Amino acid sequence: MAASIEFLQASPYFAGMTEPEIEVISGLFFQKTIEKGEKITWQGDPGEALYFVASGAVKCFKTSPEGKEQILQIVLPGNSFNDVAVFDGGLSPTSTEAMSLVNLYVISRSDMGGILTDHPKIMINVIDILSSKIRHLLELVEDLSFRQVIGRIARILLEYADGAGPKPKLTQHEMAALAGTAREVVGRSLKTLQGDGMIRMERNRLVIADKEALSQMVNAHS
Amino acid sequence: MLEMPRVDLEKCTGCGTCAAACHCGAIVIVEGKATIIETLKCGWCSVCEAVCPEGALYCEFEIVIEG
Numbered sequence: 380m381a382a383s384i385e386f387l388q389a390s391p392y393f394a395g396m397t398e399p400e401i402e403v404i405s406g407l408f409f410q411k412t413i414e415k416g417e418k419i420t421w422q423g424d425p426g427e428a429l430y431f432v433a434s435g436a437v438k439c440f441k442t443s444p445e446g447k448e449q450i451l452q453i454v455l456p457g458n459s460f461n462d463v464a465v466f467d468g469g470l471s472p473t474s475t476e477a478m479s480l481v482n483l484y485v486i487s488r489s490d491m492g493g494i495l496t497d498h499p500k501i502m503i504n505v506i507d508i509l510s511s512k513i514r515h516l517l518e519l520v521e522d523l524s525f526r527q528v529i530g531r532i533a534r535i536l537l538e539y540a541d542g543a544g545p546k547p548k549l550t551q552h553e554m555a556a557l558a559g560t561a562r563e564v565v566g567r568s569l570k571t572l573q574g575d576g577m578i579r580m581e582r583n584r585l586v587i588a589d590k591e592a593l594s595q596m597v598n599a600h601s
Numbered sequence: 602m603l604e605m606p607r608v609d610l611e612k613c614t615g616c617g618t619c620a621a622a623c624h625c626g627a628i629v630i631v632e633g634k635a636t637i638i639e640t641l642k643c644g645w646c647s648v649c650e651a652v653c654p655e656g657a658l659y660c661e662f663e664i665v666i667e668g
């Protein structure tokens with residue numbers, strides 16, 4: 380079954396195309412229904428098709444060698460996935476799985492290429508879409524590395540608080556050196572930990588208020 | 602005695618950066634060295650430590666587990 384005209388008209392990919400043009404390309408799409416929990420594409424597969432979510436939610440994720448899953452993006456109705464592999468002709472960098480019952484509109488890589496050749500005006504849409512995906516990923520990278528640093532700082536706090544005997548004191552400068560990061564990042568991390576209720580800063584006393592949560596933080600990011 | 606940030610007088614050049622940055626007037630320069638005045642207004646924000654170009658200021662935290 381072809382994609383609905385309304386759906387394609389609303390998609391940022393095809394913004395600027397006329398209704399007759401959209402009618403023609405709608406025949407290139409086919410519909411697919413995926414059950415919750417089913418995989419749609421696999422990391423490392425060739426990117427043969429571009430997927431548009433018509434309803435439901437799809438998670439794009441990577442799995443580390445230790446089997447830890449990192450979700451990179453949750454794709455909601457109106458948005459697409461597998462773009463990178465489709466446009467650069469490489470392998471899919473992520474796997475995808477339906478988080479609910481999902482309806483998809485799928486178009487093959489070669490048909491999508493054909494649309495771009497026939498309607499070069501939508502290239503600008505593709506640039507917009509890919510740019511916003513890059514922006515999202517950069518924010519994610521920043522967030523992940525920040526959380527890793529927070530994890531290291533959490534471990535340092537626990538180690539210092541747990542040790543027997545007189546407790547050595549630490550400046551934020553020293554915490555930064557121990558965690559291999561900049562001083563400002565320590566300040567931000569302590570604020571975040573305090574905001575999450577894991578620690579409490581009482582002037583020159585740094586009180587670990589929730590040891591359990593802090594330990595979990597260490598395990599989650601090491 | 603109220604604990605206050607510590608100055609390493611050997612490292613301190615008396616540049617005054619810390620005194621200018623401290624929002625509560627806890628630091629003054631006396632005879633070319635940073636001198637800390639005991640005050641509860643100092644909330645241990647560590648700004649002085651952050652701005653000191655010589656690394657001469659130390660706002661040390663005692664790290665304890667609650668309970």
Ligand code: SF4
Pocket residue numbers: 608612613614615616617618619620630634635652653654655656657658
């Ligand atoms: S900023 Fe550092 S070097 Fe300058 S006066 Fe203060 S303690 Fe001394």
Ligand code: SF4
Pocket residue numbers: 606622623624625626627628642643644645646647648649650660
């Ligand atoms: S910790 Fe903050 S308030 Fe205290 S002396 Fe330093 S700059 Fe001033």
